[in-house]
Amino acid sequence: MKTTIIYWTSTGNTEKIATFIEQGLNVGKESADHIINLKPVSNSDEADILTSDLVILGCSAMGVEEIDTSEMEPFLRAHQDLFKDKSVALFGSYGWGDGEWMENWEVLMESFGAKLETDSLIVIEEPEDEAIDDCLNFGKTLAGVAKA
Numbered sequence: 001m002k003t004t005i006i007y008w009t010s011t012g013n014t015e016k017i018a019t020f021i022e023q024g025l026n027v028g029k030e031s032a033d034h035i036i037n038l039k040p041v042s043n044s045d046e047a048d049i050l051t052s053d054l055v056i057l058g059c060s061a062m063g064v065e066e067i068d069t070s071e072m073e074p075f076l077r078a079h080q081d082l083f084k085d086k087s088v089a090l091f092g093s094y095g096w097g098d099g100e101w102m103e104n105w106e107v108l109m110e111s112f113g114a115k116l117e118t119d120s121l122i123v124i125e126e127p128e129d130e131a132i133d134d135c136l137n138f139g140k141t142l143a144g145v146a147k148a
């Protein structure tokens with residue numbers, strides 16, 4: 001069993017969410033051979049998608065309610081065929097909007113045929129207090145998805 005978290009961040013907020021999700025996955029995993037990887041998208045390749053049972057993607061809101069167009073969107077489009085029927089979950093940090101970037105991203109992933117395994121996790125700016133618990137619980141829940 002393998003879960004890979006692939007993220008893009010500009011100031012580190014989405015990276016912090018990613019590390020809390022990783023902690024939650026490690027708490028929730030039921031088997032020592034459940035491998036959990038955490039990687040920036042700049043260091044990710046097609047094998048990370050192909051060999052993972054669950055791919056958890058993180059990206060902050062950029063542009064006008066968009067995911068990052070310098071690295072994350074090109075990465076996803078370049079590997080869009082690999083997302084067909086792939087178990088996926090999405091998360092990210094945002095600022096002044098209402099989360100529309102995440103809705104746009106969900107539509108993009110569904111257009112590739114990805115299976116969104118849970119409601120996406122969105123956090124305003126840096127995760128603190130209750131938002132940290134939300135990140136940990138998101139990871140714990142997804143550890144169960146990866147097991148199935």
Ligand SMILES: Cc1cc2nc3c(=O)[nH]c(=O)nc-3n(C[C@H](O)[C@H](O)[C@H](O)COP(=O)(O)O)c2cc1C
Nearest residue numbers: 010011012013014060061063065094095096097125
């Ligand atoms: C160029 C730029 C564009 C942004 N566009 C949006 C946006 O459309 N909607 C929104 O809610 N926040 C927007 N933000 C706010 C960021 O999403 C927010 O600060 C987030 O916490 C950054 O997370 P990161 O450090 O993981 O990149 C934008 C920030 C920047 C710098």
